[in-house]
Amino acid sequence: MEQIPLAQPDISSLERSYVARVLQTPQLSLGPKVPEFERAVAVATGAKHVVAVNSGTSALHLIVRSLGLGEGDEVITSPFSFIASSNCLLFERVKPVFVDVDPRTGNIDPARIEAAITPRTKALLVVDVFGHPADYDAITPIAAKHNLAIIEDSCEALGARYNGKAAGTMGVAGCFAFYPNKQITTGEGGVVVTESDTIADLCRSMRNQGRATNGNAWLAHVRLGYNYRLSDIHAALGLAQMERLEKLLAARAKVAAGYAKRLSGLAASHGVELPAALPDVTISWFVYVIRLRLGTTYEQRDRVMALLREKGVCCNNYFSPIHLQPFYRELLGHKEGDFPVTESLGARGIALPFFNKLTAVQIGQVAEALVSSISAVGC
Numbered sequence: 001m002e003q004i005p006l007a008q009p010d011i012s013s014l015e016r017s018y019v020a021r022v023l024q025t026p027q028l029s030l031g032p033k034v035p036e037f038e039r040a041v042a043v044a045t046g047a048k049h050v051v052a053v054n055s056g057t058s059a060l061h062l063i064v065r066s067l068g069l070g071e072g073d074e075v076i077t078s079p080f081s082f083i084a085s086s087n088c089l090l091f092e093r094v095k096p097v098f099v100d101v102d103p104r105t106g107n108i109d110p111a112r113i114e115a116a117i118t119p120r121t122k123a124l125l126v127v128d129v130f131g132h133p134a135d136y137d138a139i140t141p142i143a144a145k146h147n148l149a150i151i152e153d154s155c156e157a158l159g160a161r162y163n164g165k166a167a168g169t170m171g172v173a174g175c176f177a178f179y180p181n182k183q184i185t186t187g188e189g190g191v192v193v194t195e196s197d198t199i200a201d202l203c204r205s206m207r208n209q210g211r212a213t214n215g216n217a218w219l220a221h222v223r224l225g226y227n228y229r230l231s232d233i234h235a236a237l238g239l240a241q242m243e244r245l246e247k248l249l250a251a252r253a254k255v256a257a258g259y260a261k262r263l264s265g266l267a268a269s270h271g272v273e274l275p276a277a278l279p280d281v282t283i284s285w286f287v288y289v290i291r292l293r294l295g296t297t298y299e300q301r302d303r304v305m306a307l308l309r310e311k312g313v314c315c316n317n318y319f320s321p322i323h324l325q326p327f328y329r330e331l332l333g334h335k336e337g338d339f340p341v342t343e344s345l346g347a348r349g350i351a352l353p354f355f356n357k358l359t360a361v362q363i364g365q366v367a368e369a370l371v372s373s374i375s376a377v378g379c
């Protein structure tokens with residue numbers, strides 16, 4: 001039986017021709033494609049500045065550094081995320097202080113933030129999980145009251161909107177990522193988006209070995225920097241993807257709608273929870289993660305996933321809570337039970353195959369496999 005993959009990039013002849021054109025020039029890096037790509041992201045998001053880098057993780061790291069966060073500082077964030085949103089703090093010896101999440105969205109629960117604030121808290125690092133923006137109407141006043149910067153990890157949310165405003169632009173700085181399973185891809189890549197001239201300038205300098213951004217003295221380094229540059233080859237790929245963004249997002253939304261329709265019966269009969277947008281939110285569909293009935297254990301979920309894989313349906317457990325990762329347990333002393341909502345979502349979630357070209361027939365196959373696997377496990 002043919003396997004249905006979990007994710008798959010949507011690459012057309014446009015992408016291939018843009019990349020091929022760069023390869024016909026000598027400018028494979030530091031050429032014109034990077035600023036062109038940055039402008040395309042700026043137009044799509046309304047952000048004043050866009051700084052392209054070689055990964056979403058690099059973008060997060062540069063934001064943390066450009067805010068001057070360091071040892072002794074704390075940043076409040078979510079344990080229900082991809083590990084990079086927390087690792088970027090550890091890079092700078094900043095302590096991640098986890099706060100549990102809203103069971104509907106998996107985003108940080110605003111009602112729990114204030115209890116975690118200490119005199120050392122400097123920022124809130126908010127993740128727009130699975131392309132659903134967090135609750136900024138509740139988060140922003142808390143940040144303002146306590147004079148905390150909001151960093152938005154919108155690596156999974158390019159194209160999402162909150163009250164009409166683009167995800168990524170809700171705080172002092174945000175970021176997107178372009179690994180091949182994201183809404184658009186550059187192979188590897190990411191961007192910082194910000195309204196702040198200072199943050200943008202620092203990020204431009206730090207991505208390029210700490211060079212000054214106004215001079216052209218190639219060997220003048222004004223601060224500690226990195227090589228986090230995105231090449232023109234990658235940027236050209238991203239540029240073609242950005243030109244097709246609306247189509248790509250619409251195709252993803254259509255697949256999500258197909259799943260919602262096909263799985264509504266299972267939701268009713270087996271208590272399976274389907275992803276859905278809260279009011280005032282436009283999801284940008286990154287993955288399609290369903291949750292098995294409340295009370296389902298890790299073991300039961302893993303057996304369902306094993307059966308799905310036997311039937312040729314690729315799937316994954318999004319997310320395995322960050323606070324329970326071995327080195328986080330060791331570093332921060334976390335244990336099971338510390339963040340019960342995160343752990344419940346982590347125990348019950350299954351990411352189903354999700355990509356633009358998933359057909360209605362394949363959606364039907366996934367749905368049937370899911371029904372029979374859940375019945376076999378009895379959860």
Ligand SMILES: *Cc1c(COP(=O)(O)O)cnc(C)c1O
Pocket residue numbers: 054055056057058081082084085127153155156177178179189190
């Ligand atoms: C993908 C992702 C990142 C990091 O992106 P990379 O490009 O893989 O470094 C960061 N945070 C979240 C929430 C992500 O999903």
